[in-house]
Amino acid sequence: MTRPIPYPVLLADEIARKLGQLADRLSHLPPTEAAQVIARVLGGDEDGVLGRVTHLMATSGIVAQAQAEKGLLPPEVALGLARAANDVxxxxxxxxxxxxxxxDFSTAGARSSVKPALPAPLVVRRHR
Known part of the structure; x- marks a missing residue:
C-alpha cells in the first residue's frame, strides 16, 4: 500500500504550478497589468511573493539546521538553505x-499626463 502524499507536499506542488501559470501569463499582459503583477510579486517586506519565498527559505533553513543537529541531514543542507535565504x-x-x-506605472501608465520613460536598450557585457 502506498503512503498518501502529505498535504504540505501537495501545497508546495500547487504553488509551484500556480507560479508557472503566472509566469506564462505575464508575458501576454498589457504593460500596465504586467507592472501591477510584478509589483505584487515584489510587494513589501512580507506582502509579496518574493517576501514570502524569503520567509519560506529562512524557515526551511531553521528546520534543516535542527535536523542537521540531530544528525538527520548533512550540515551543508542547512548552510545552503540559510545562504539561499540571505541571497533571496x-x-x-x-x-x-x-x-x-x-x-506608479501600473496605476498611471495609461494616463498621458505621466512623463513616459525613455526607451533604453539593455545590453549585458561580460567582463573577461
Whole structure:
C-alpha cells in the first residue's frame, strides 16, 4: 500500500504550478497589468511573493539546521538553505527600490499626463 502524499507536499506542488501559470501569463499582459503583477510579486517586506519565498527559505533553513543537529541531514543542507535565504533577501532588497516605479506605472501608465520613460536598450557585457 502506498503512503498518501502529505498535504504540505501537495501545497508546495500547487504553488509551484500556480507560479508557472503566472509566469506564462505575464508575458501576454498589457504593460500596465504586467507592472501591477510584478509589483505584487515584489510587494513589501512580507506582502509579496518574493517576501514570502524569503520567509519560506529562512524557515526551511531553521528546520534543516535542527535536523542537521540531530544528525538527520548533512550540515551543508542547512548552510545552503540559510545562504539561499540571505541571497533571496538581498535580491528582494535590490528590487524593492523599484517597487514605487512599478506601482506608479501600473496605476498611471495609461494616463498621458505621466512623463513616459525613455526607451533604453539593455545590453549585458561580460567582463573577461
Amino acid at each position: 533577501h538581498d535580491v528582494h532588497l535590490d528590487l524593492d527600490e523599484h517597487l514605487e516605479a512599478l506601482r
